[in-house]
Structures are given as structure tokens and as C-alpha cells.
Amino acid sequence: MAPTWEEIRAAPKVILHDHLDGGLRPSTVVDLASRVGHELPASDPEELGRWFVEAADSGSLERYLETFQHTVAVMQTSEALTRVAAECAEDLAADGVVYAEVRYAPEQHLDAGLTLDEVVRAVEAGFREGERRAAEAGRPIRVATLLTAMRHAARSREIAELVVRYRDTGVVGFDIAGAEAGFPPTRHLDAFEYLRRENAHFTIHAGEAFGLPSIWEALQWCGADRLGHGVRIVDDLAASEDGNVKLGRLAAYVRDKRIPLELCPSSNVQTGAAPSIEEHPFGLLTRLRYRVTVNTDNRLMSNTSMSRELALLSETFGYDLDDYQWFAVNALKSAFIPFDERLALINDVVKPGYAALKAQRTLIGLRPVAAPGASSAR
Structure with missing residues (x-):
């Protein structure tokens, strides 16, 4: 049975790729x-939200x-950064996300005189406040x-030092x-x-806008732990007439x-990395047992959420609650927090959450319903 929209919203989710400056409320x-x-471009929030998606x-x-x-223009003060970060945590938690890694570029928030350290402290204060509000609302994150x-x-070394600090x-x-084009990762060795x-x-x-060379440099020259997008690894796969898929050296690695x-x-559809959801390599990469994770990238620009992404994937590839759990566990295995903390989230939050959903389904016989807006997305 396909998951209902209510089940999708309630399912414990894990996100590794979400941009703070791409997820503001209009x-x-x-x-x-x-x-x-x-x-x-527009002063009405609803109209502005549509503009972001269309643009x-x-x-x-x-x-x-x-x-x-x-x-970015409206995220140049400590107060604004703290507010945006707190709302980000609240919005993700309301969508059923239990663990999130949210990224942003501190160097883009210095126009009003903040230092890099002040930017980081403001954002961290916002995330802690958002976590507090989410916990009070009964949706801990x-x-x-x-x-x-x-x-x-040319500030990558400076930002790297900020990470360690x-x-x-x-x-x-x-x-x-x-x-990506013209700016290879090896510039930041x-x-x-x-x-x-x-x-x-x-x-x-x-491996988003640029192909295999970008992935190869990220891994073999720079030593990346994960690939942000990495969707173009499909360029190193070749399907034969009998339906078998041959992996190239990089894809196999x-x-x-x-x-x-x-x-x-x-x-990925918006930026041209995939022609449509139906033609997105997600299904193939999942079938080949790559360590795939589901992410939103920029919720504002894509008018999306983790629930909507999962609904689209279910509608297209037939995924169910077991698949959702696998995606969440994949993400937690790949998260950058310590192993024991990842294991605790898997065993104490994700697995019990999905077990409860399956038990409820068995108990009351939920019938599937279409996810709002799922069929209208590409």
C-alpha cells in the first residue's frame, strides 16, 4: 500500500543537503x-513565493x-540570521525531519559589518532556539x-578554519x-x-551541473566524504539491451x-541535472544499491519539503515506508555527527517511528491518498 500524505508527513526524515539561504519563508x-x-520582485508573500519558483x-x-x-540580501544582521535559522529548524521539524544538516556560506553575510565569527554565532543561536520551539511543539529535531x-x-581555507573553531x-x-563549470574543487586543495x-x-x-570530472576531482584529489548531488555519476553507467547495467570505474568506486x-x-530538475522526476536517475541508483539520500536543496526555490520529495518519489518509483526508512538510515549512516549519536537516532528515533506507523496502518487499515501537489511537479 502506498503511503498516505499523513504517513509521509509523520515519517521520521533525515536531511543532509539543505541551504539556509534557500529555505526562507516568503x-x-x-x-x-x-x-x-x-x-x-514582489511585495506579497504568496506572489513572491511563486516568483522564486518560476525564476x-x-x-x-x-x-x-x-x-x-x-x-542573502536580507540575511546581513545577527538578528536576521538568528530569525531565519530558528524558523528553518521549526519548518523542518514540522515536516517530520528529526535530524538535519543545514549549510550556508558565512562569507556571504558580511555586507553590514558582521565578522565571520559573528555570523556563525548568530546562526547557531537561531538553530538552538528553533530546536527549543520544535521540542515544545512536540516535534523534536x-x-x-x-x-x-x-x-x-578565495576564502575556503578561512572557512575551513572556522569549521574547526x-x-x-x-x-x-x-x-x-x-x-561548478570553470571552478574545479582542486582550486581549494x-x-x-x-x-x-x-x-x-x-x-x-x-556532479550537478558538471559531470564525471567534477566527481572524480572531489573524491580522488580532494578526499570528499560525501558528494553534494552527485547525480551525474549516472554518466558512468551503461545499460545493455538485456537490461543489465555496466558500471564504469568511477561509478563502481x-x-x-x-x-x-x-x-x-x-x-536537479530545475537546474537541468535531470530532465524530469520520471527520468531522474534516483530510481536506477536506488536499484543498484548506491547509498542514496533524499534532500530538498532549496525549499523556497523548489517550493518543496522532505515530505513532498518523498511523495514525488513514491508516485514515480513506487516507494513505501520501508524505502523511506532505508533512505533515512542511509542519511544517518552518512551524517557528520559521532557514530554513537547516529546510532542512537537510528535505533531510538527512526526505527521506532516507522514501526509505529506500520503498526498504526495495520490497526486502522489506512487507505492511500494522493499527496497534495505531487502530480503537478515535474
Whole structure:
């Protein structure tokens, strides 16, 4: 039986790839913009929300990234950063997320005079406040932070040092992001070598807008623990007429090493990394037993949530509660928090949560219903 929308919302979820500046509430963007005098494409929250989706829905990563000019513009004070982070934690928890790694680039929030350290402290304060509110609402969540360096800039070593400085107060890893073409991860080898020396974790945006060379450099030159997106690993797979799939050397390495793929289905369609949800490699990579995880990337730009992503995948590939649990466990196995904490979340939160859903289904005989908006998404 296909999961109902209520089951999908209640299912314990784990997310590894969610951008803080890509998940603001439209009403918050409008409010903060009015306070700082930033001009928006629309002043009505509902209209603005539609604009973000339409502007991002271009098939181009570069055009997609332009939408962030408006969200970043209103995230330049400690108060704004704390508010956005708290609301992020609340929104994820309300959607059934029990563990989240949320990323942002501190270097993009310095226009009003904040220092990098002040940015990090403001965001961490917001996440702790959001966790508190979520717990009071009966939807506990743990939020960890990834600090991102922009791949076209030259501050990656500085951001890597920031990760190490705050790794005992909520920051669990490092990332690089931005347009892939022309900005290979090897430009930031100094940062990655420093992180390895400091026993720190990092992921790299790779294999989204650019193909196998980006993935290869991220893994074999830089030593990434995970692949941010990594969807283009499908370029190293070849299906034969009998339906068998032959793995190239890199594709086999990624699977053999259990390297996590931070897949973001709706976002991948928007940026042109996949032609549609139906043609997204998620189904094939899952069937081949890659370590796939489900993620939102940018909830505002994709008008999405973890529940909506799971609903789309169920509608397209027929996934059920057992699959959802597998995706969540995959993500926790790949998370950047300590092993014992990951194991506790798996055994004390995720597995009991799914067991309760299955028991309830058996008890009351829930019938499947369509997820709101699922069939309208590409």
C-alpha cells in the first residue's frame, strides 16, 4: 500500500543537503526586506513565493543561483540570521525531519559589518532556539551546521578554519558550492588538506551541473566524504539491451566505497541535472544499491519539503515506508555527527517511528491518498 500524505508527513526524515539561504519563508523575506530597504520582485508573500519558483525553474544552474541575491540580501544582521535559522529548524521539524544538516556560506553575510565569527554565532543561536520551539511543539529535531565556501572565491581555507573553531558548538562539516563549470574543487586543495589534518568532515558540491570530472576531482584529489548531488555519476553507467547495467570505474568506486549521494530530485530538475522526476536517475541508483539520500536543496526555490520529495518519489518509483526508512538510515549512516549519536537516532528515533506507523496502518487499515501537489511537479 502506498503511503498516505499523513504517513509521509509523520515519517521520521533525515536531511543532509539543505541551504539556509534557500529555505526562507516568503513572509520573512518580505518583512526583512522592508526593514533594510531591499527591493524585491514582489511585495506579497504568496506572489513572491511563486516568483522564486518560476525564476529558479529555468533549467540553468547559473540562473537558479541568481535567486539567492534576494535571500542573502536580507540575511546581513545577527538578528536576521538568528530569525531565519530558528524558523528553518521549526519548518523542518514540522515536516517530520528529526535530524538535519543545514549549510550556508558565512562569507556571504558580511555586507553590514558582521565578522565571520559573528555570523556563525548568530546562526547557531537561531538553530538552538528553533530546536527549543520544535521540542515544545512536540516535534523534536537536531540541527547541525555545514559551513560553505564559495568555489569562485578565495576564502575556503578561512572557512575551513572556522569549521574547526566551531565544531564543538554545532558546526559538523565543510562544503564548497557555487557554479561548478570553470571552478574545479582542486582550486581549494589547501582547505581540504587542512580539514583532513584536523580530522574534520567535508562534502563537496559535485556532479550537478558538471559531470564525471567534477566527481572524480572531489573524491580522488580532494578526499570528499560525501558528494553534494552527485547525480551525474549516472554518466558512468551503461545499460545493455538485456537490461543489465555496466558500471564504469568511477561509478563502481563510488558504490563500492559506499560514498553517500546527496540527491535533490526537484532541484536537479530545475537546474537541468535531470530532465524530469520520471527520468531522474534516483530510481536506477536506488536499484543498484548506491547509498542514496533524499534532500530538498532549496525549499523556497523548489517550493518543496522532505515530505513532498518523498511523495514525488513514491508516485514515480513506487516507494513505501520501508524505502523511506532505508533512505533515512542511509542519511544517518552518512551524517557528520559521532557514530554513537547516529546510532542512537537510528535505533531510538527512526526505527521506532516507522514501526509505529506500520503498526498504526495495520490497526486502522489506512487507505492511500494522493499527496497534495505531487502530480503537478515535474
